[in-house]
Amino acid sequence: GNSVTQMEGPVTLSEEAFLTINCTYTATGYPSLFWYVQYPGEGLQLLLKATKADDKGSNKGFEATYRKETTSFHLEKGSVQVSDSAVYFCALSGGPFGNEKLTFGTGTRLTIIP
């Protein structure tokens, strides 16, 4: 079955540091890949997505590239801010349109120190 392995946290960085959160997946077929973020006291929100190999998703300075050869979808940001402190979830969808059930990783808690 489908599964997502995500870099364990928590991760603590200083403001303006470079961020990488690793995510690898196992899936049959050609899944779509997502990063969701949960800010304190809020529901999960879609951060970015990629629907096919070599696609790059980007939003709010974050980027992730769908690497089929390494089955990875690592999240990166060049310069983090205190406001980026949140829990980040990597997820995949087995459906053709992304609107099917999602399989999530365990989440990585990120704390940015001023």
Added chain:
Amino acid sequence: DTGVSQDPRHKITKRGQNVTFRCDPISEHNRLYWYRQTLGQGPEFLTYFQNEAQLEKSRLLSDRFSAERPKGSFSTLEIQRTEQGDSAMYLCASSLGTGSWELFFGEGSRLTVL
């Protein structure tokens, strides 16, 4: 606020009691999903509806769990004869339907079974 709303936000109950959670999706969203999240884990899929039709149920959804979406709008998730292992955050999400990538999540209903 026109986001996904869930009620109650927190429910404390004794083992063996029944509980019901309600989810109001974003209006005009055809699909509605229920997930369960335990501490330190990512959300796990439970079930989803296309309008009023329940299209898929996870094996996690034992006979004690039942979900409905009677008029294709709000949904309820009932847990009968609660057990301590049912303690978790129950998340609801909605989406526009086929062709839509993004799930919009509510803030969740936290269940504590004593």
